[in-house]
Amino acid sequence: MLELKGHCENCRKKLNKDSSETYICSYECTFCAACAEEIFFKKCPNCSGDLQKRPARSISKEIDHVIKFRLETPRLLLNSFDQSTYDAIFSSFEAPEIRQIFGHLNDEEYELECSRYKGGFSTYNLTIQFFQLVSKENNVVLGWAGYHSWAQQHHRAELFYSLKKDEFKRKGYMSEALQAILEYGKNQMDLYRIEAFVAIDNIPSNRLMEKFGFQKETILKHRYQFGDEVDTDNFYSLLPNPKYQ
Numbered sequence: 001m002l003e004l005k006g007h008c009e010n011c012r013k014k015l016n017k018d019s020s021e022t023y024i025c026s027y028e029c030t031f032c033a034a035c036a037e038e039i040f041f042k043k044c045p046n047c048s049g050d051l052q053k054r055p056a057r058s059i060s061k062e063i064d065h066v067i068k069f070r071l072e073t074p075r076l077l078l079n080s081f082d083q084s085t086y087d088a089i090f091s092s093f094e095a096p097e098i099r100q101i102f103g104h105l106n107d108e109e110y111e112l113e114c115s116r117y118k119g120g121f122s123t124y125n126l127t128i129q130f131f132q133l134v135s136k137e138n139n140v141v142l143g144w145a146g147y148h149s150w151a152q153q154h155h156r157a158e159l160f161y162s163l164k165k166d167e168f169k170r171k172g173y174m175s176e177a178l179q180a181i182l183e184y185g186k187n188q189m190d191l192y193r194i195e196a197f198v199a200i201d202n203i204p205s206n207r208l209m210e211k212f213g214f215q216k217e218t219i220l221k222h223r224y225q226f227g228d229e230v231d232t233d234n235f236y237s238l239l240p241n242p243k244y245q
Protein backbone atom coordinates (compact mmCIF):
# COMPACT_ATOMS: atom_id res chain seq x y z
CA MET A 1 0.00 0.00 0.00
CA LEU A 2 1.22 3.51 -0.85
CA GLU A 3 2.63 5.21 2.22
CA LEU A 4 0.98 8.60 2.66
CA LYS A 5 3.53 10.76 4.45
CA GLY A 6 2.07 13.47 6.62
CA HIS A 7 4.54 16.31 5.96
CA CYS A 8 6.43 18.05 3.14
CA GLU A 9 10.04 16.82 3.27
CA ASN A 10 11.27 20.30 2.42
CA CYS A 11 9.23 22.82 4.41
CA ARG A 12 7.52 20.42 6.91
CA LYS A 13 4.07 21.69 5.93
CA LYS A 14 1.36 19.26 7.11
CA LEU A 15 -0.15 17.24 4.26
CA ASN A 16 -3.51 15.59 4.71
CA LYS A 17 -4.17 12.17 3.23
CA ASP A 18 -7.33 13.41 1.56
CA SER A 19 -5.55 16.37 -0.06
CA SER A 20 -4.98 16.25 -3.82
CA GLU A 21 -2.35 19.04 -3.56
CA THR A 22 0.57 16.79 -2.60
CA TYR A 23 3.41 15.61 -4.85
CA ILE A 24 5.39 12.34 -4.67
CA CYS A 25 8.13 10.64 -6.67
CA SER A 26 8.12 6.90 -7.33
CA TYR A 27 10.02 6.36 -4.03
CA GLU A 28 7.32 8.25 -2.12
CA CYS A 29 9.53 11.30 -1.43
CA THR A 30 6.78 13.74 -0.57
CA PHE A 31 6.42 17.50 -1.05
CA CYS A 32 3.77 20.17 -0.81
CA ALA A 33 2.54 21.80 -4.03
CA ALA A 34 4.46 25.04 -3.42
CA CYS A 35 7.82 23.28 -2.93
CA ALA A 36 7.26 20.76 -5.74
CA GLU A 37 6.20 23.34 -8.31
CA GLU A 38 8.11 26.50 -7.44
CA ILE A 39 11.32 25.20 -5.84
CA PHE A 40 11.90 21.80 -7.43
CA PHE A 41 10.02 22.27 -10.74
CA LYS A 42 8.48 18.81 -10.34
CA LYS A 43 11.85 17.00 -10.17
CA CYS A 44 12.52 15.13 -6.92
CA PRO A 45 15.59 16.66 -5.18
CA ASN A 46 16.49 13.26 -3.69
CA CYS A 47 16.28 10.93 -6.69
CA SER A 48 15.76 13.29 -9.66
CA GLY A 49 12.60 11.38 -10.55
CA ASP A 50 9.36 12.99 -11.66
CA LEU A 51 7.17 14.49 -8.97
CA GLN A 52 3.52 13.83 -9.63
CA LYS A 53 0.34 14.59 -7.78
CA ARG A 54 -0.42 11.97 -5.14
CA PRO A 55 -3.89 10.43 -5.37
CA ALA A 56 -6.07 11.53 -2.46
CA ARG A 57 -7.23 8.85 -0.04
CA SER A 58 -10.56 9.43 1.64
CA ILE A 59 -10.37 9.09 5.42
CA SER A 60 -13.74 7.37 5.62
CA LYS A 61 -12.62 4.77 3.06
CA GLU A 62 -9.47 4.20 5.07
CA ILE A 63 -11.46 3.71 8.25
CA ASP A 64 -13.59 1.16 6.38
CA HIS A 65 -10.35 -0.60 5.54
CA VAL A 66 -9.26 -1.06 9.18
CA ILE A 67 -12.72 -1.95 10.50
CA LYS A 68 -13.02 -5.55 9.40
CA PHE A 69 -16.75 -5.95 9.90
CA ARG A 70 -19.77 -4.24 11.37
CA LEU A 71 -23.08 -5.41 12.76
CA GLU A 72 -26.24 -3.57 11.87
CA THR A 73 -29.44 -2.88 13.81
CA PRO A 74 -32.43 -0.77 12.70
CA ARG A 75 -30.87 2.52 13.90
CA LEU A 76 -27.20 1.65 14.50
CA LEU A 77 -24.00 0.55 12.86
CA LEU A 78 -21.81 -1.44 15.26
CA ASN A 79 -18.19 -1.13 14.08
CA SER A 80 -15.94 -3.93 15.23
CA PHE A 81 -12.78 -2.93 17.12
CA ASP A 82 -10.40 -5.69 18.15
CA GLN A 83 -6.70 -5.56 19.04
CA SER A 84 -5.66 -5.48 15.37
CA THR A 85 -8.07 -2.59 14.66
CA TYR A 86 -6.45 -0.56 17.44
CA ASP A 87 -2.97 -1.46 16.17
CA ALA A 88 -3.88 -0.35 12.64
CA ILE A 89 -5.45 2.92 13.78
CA PHE A 90 -2.64 3.92 16.13
CA SER A 91 0.06 3.06 13.59
CA SER A 92 -1.43 4.66 10.49
CA PHE A 93 -3.43 7.69 11.67
CA GLU A 94 -2.43 10.94 13.32
CA ALA A 95 -4.03 12.53 16.35
CA PRO A 96 -6.78 14.55 14.58
CA GLU A 97 -7.82 11.51 12.56
CA ILE A 98 -7.76 9.25 15.61
CA ARG A 99 -9.99 11.71 17.42
CA GLN A 100 -12.37 11.70 14.45
CA ILE A 101 -12.44 7.89 14.21
CA PHE A 102 -13.22 7.41 17.90
CA GLY A 103 -15.55 10.39 18.13
CA HIS A 104 -13.62 11.92 21.04
CA LEU A 105 -15.36 14.96 22.47
CA ASN A 106 -12.25 16.58 24.02
CA ASP A 107 -8.51 16.23 24.65
CA GLU A 108 -9.05 14.19 27.82
CA GLU A 109 -10.95 11.49 25.93
CA TYR A 110 -8.19 11.32 23.34
CA GLU A 111 -5.44 11.12 25.99
CA LEU A 112 -7.35 8.38 27.82
CA GLU A 113 -7.70 6.37 24.59
CA CYS A 114 -3.94 6.66 23.98
CA SER A 115 -3.05 5.57 27.49
CA ARG A 116 -5.55 2.69 27.37
CA TYR A 117 -4.05 1.54 24.09
CA LYS A 118 -0.47 1.88 25.34
CA GLY A 119 -1.36 0.10 28.59
CA GLY A 120 -2.54 -2.82 26.45
CA PHE A 121 -5.93 -4.46 26.08
CA SER A 122 -4.67 -7.98 25.49
CA THR A 123 -2.46 -10.39 27.36
CA TYR A 124 -1.33 -13.85 26.31
CA ASN A 125 -4.70 -15.35 27.28
CA LEU A 126 -7.15 -12.42 27.28
CA THR A 127 -8.29 -10.13 24.51
CA ILE A 128 -11.09 -7.75 23.45
CA GLN A 129 -13.95 -7.47 21.00
CA PHE A 130 -15.44 -3.98 21.17
CA PHE A 131 -18.17 -2.40 19.09
CA GLN A 132 -18.52 1.31 18.39
CA LEU A 133 -22.16 2.44 18.29
CA VAL A 134 -22.72 4.85 15.40
CA SER A 135 -26.06 6.44 14.57
CA LYS A 136 -27.15 5.62 11.01
CA GLU A 137 -29.11 8.84 10.91
CA ASN A 138 -26.27 11.33 11.46
CA ASN A 139 -23.07 9.24 11.74
CA VAL A 140 -22.46 10.35 15.34
CA VAL A 141 -20.54 8.02 17.68
CA LEU A 142 -23.05 7.32 20.46
CA GLY A 143 -20.97 5.02 22.64
CA TRP A 144 -19.30 1.66 23.03
CA ALA A 145 -20.23 -1.86 24.02
CA GLY A 146 -18.64 -5.26 23.76
CA TYR A 147 -16.35 -7.65 25.53
CA HIS A 148 -13.08 -7.34 27.39
CA SER A 149 -11.21 -9.99 29.38
CA TRP A 150 -12.21 -12.45 26.64
CA ALA A 151 -10.61 -15.76 27.66
CA GLN A 152 -11.05 -17.70 24.43
CA GLN A 153 -9.99 -21.08 25.79
CA HIS A 154 -12.60 -20.79 28.57
CA HIS A 155 -15.36 -19.40 26.28
CA ARG A 156 -15.82 -16.54 28.74
CA ALA A 157 -15.81 -12.74 28.50
CA GLU A 158 -16.93 -9.67 30.44
CA LEU A 159 -19.56 -7.42 28.90
CA PHE A 160 -19.31 -3.63 29.12
CA TYR A 161 -21.38 -0.83 27.65
CA SER A 162 -21.57 2.94 27.85
CA LEU A 163 -23.13 5.87 26.02
CA LYS A 164 -21.08 9.04 25.58
CA LYS A 165 -23.71 11.63 26.48
CA ASP A 166 -26.82 11.80 28.67
CA GLU A 167 -28.83 12.93 25.66
CA PHE A 168 -28.24 9.51 24.03
CA LYS A 169 -29.77 7.69 27.01
CA ARG A 170 -33.38 6.51 27.47
CA LYS A 171 -33.79 6.05 23.72
CA GLY A 172 -33.28 2.28 23.67
CA TYR A 173 -29.96 2.47 21.80
CA MET A 174 -28.09 0.23 24.22
CA SER A 175 -30.85 -2.33 24.27
CA GLU A 176 -30.79 -2.40 20.47
CA ALA A 177 -27.00 -2.74 20.41
CA LEU A 178 -26.79 -5.42 23.12
CA GLN A 179 -29.32 -7.59 21.31
CA ALA A 180 -26.91 -7.82 18.37
CA ILE A 181 -23.74 -7.95 20.48
CA LEU A 182 -25.03 -10.78 22.70
CA GLU A 183 -26.04 -12.75 19.59
CA TYR A 184 -22.57 -12.16 18.19
CA GLY A 185 -20.95 -13.32 21.45
CA LYS A 186 -23.01 -16.48 21.46
CA ASN A 187 -22.79 -17.41 17.79
CA GLN A 188 -19.47 -16.01 16.53
CA MET A 189 -17.30 -15.82 19.65
CA ASP A 190 -18.71 -19.08 20.99
CA LEU A 191 -19.09 -17.72 24.53
CA TYR A 192 -20.52 -20.05 27.16
CA ARG A 193 -20.36 -17.51 29.96
CA ILE A 194 -20.84 -13.73 29.70
CA GLU A 195 -20.20 -11.77 32.90
CA ALA A 196 -21.25 -8.23 33.77
CA PHE A 197 -20.74 -5.97 36.79
CA VAL A 198 -23.46 -3.35 37.31
CA ALA A 199 -23.58 -0.79 40.13
CA ILE A 200 -26.54 -1.71 42.37
CA ASP A 201 -27.98 1.83 42.15
CA ASN A 202 -27.86 1.98 38.34
CA ILE A 203 -31.50 1.09 37.78
CA PRO A 204 -31.66 1.31 33.95
CA SER A 205 -28.56 -0.84 33.63
CA ASN A 206 -29.87 -3.49 36.05
CA ARG A 207 -33.13 -3.56 34.09
CA LEU A 208 -31.17 -4.11 30.90
CA MET A 209 -29.48 -7.15 32.44
CA GLU A 210 -32.82 -8.62 33.50
CA LYS A 211 -34.31 -7.94 30.08
CA PHE A 212 -31.61 -10.05 28.42
CA GLY A 213 -31.96 -12.90 30.89
CA PHE A 214 -28.81 -12.36 32.95
CA GLN A 215 -28.86 -14.05 36.35
CA LYS A 216 -27.63 -12.19 39.44
CA GLU A 217 -25.02 -14.43 41.06
CA THR A 218 -23.88 -12.27 43.96
CA ILE A 219 -23.11 -8.77 45.18
CA LEU A 220 -19.54 -7.56 45.08
CA LYS A 221 -18.47 -4.81 47.46
CA HIS A 222 -15.91 -2.20 46.53
CA ARG A 223 -15.28 -3.61 43.10
CA TYR A 224 -14.71 -0.18 41.49
CA GLN A 225 -13.43 3.09 42.88
CA PHE A 226 -14.09 6.43 41.15
CA GLY A 227 -12.30 9.14 43.13
CA ASP A 228 -13.95 9.04 46.55
CA GLU A 229 -16.91 7.04 45.28
CA VAL A 230 -16.97 3.31 45.78
CA ASP A 231 -19.27 1.09 43.73
CA THR A 232 -21.04 -1.94 45.03
CA ASP A 233 -21.97 -4.13 42.10
CA ASN A 234 -24.40 -6.80 41.14
CA PHE A 235 -22.46 -9.57 39.48
CA TYR A 236 -24.44 -11.03 36.59
CA SER A 237 -23.89 -13.93 34.25
CA LEU A 238 -25.52 -15.20 31.12
CA LEU A 239 -24.90 -18.77 29.96
CA PRO A 240 -25.84 -18.75 26.30
CA ASN A 241 -24.93 -22.35 25.49
CA PRO A 242 -27.86 -24.63 26.52
CA LYS A 243 -25.41 -27.52 27.06
CA TYR A 244 -23.74 -25.71 29.98
CA GLN A 245 -26.63 -23.97 31.69
Ligand SMILES: [Zn+2]
Pocket (backbone or CB within 6 Å): 008, 009, 010, 011, 012, 013, 031, 032, 033, 034, 035, 036
Ligand atom coordinates in the same frame (compact mmCIF):
# COMPACT_ATOMS: atom_id res chain seq x y z
ZN1 LIG B 1 6.87 22.19 1.14
Ligand SMILES: [Zn+2]
Pocket (backbone or CB within 6 Å): 025, 026, 027, 028, 029, 044, 045, 046, 047, 048, 049
Ligand atom coordinates in the same frame (compact mmCIF):
# COMPACT_ATOMS: atom_id res chain seq x y z
ZN1 LIG C 1 12.54 10.90 -4.90
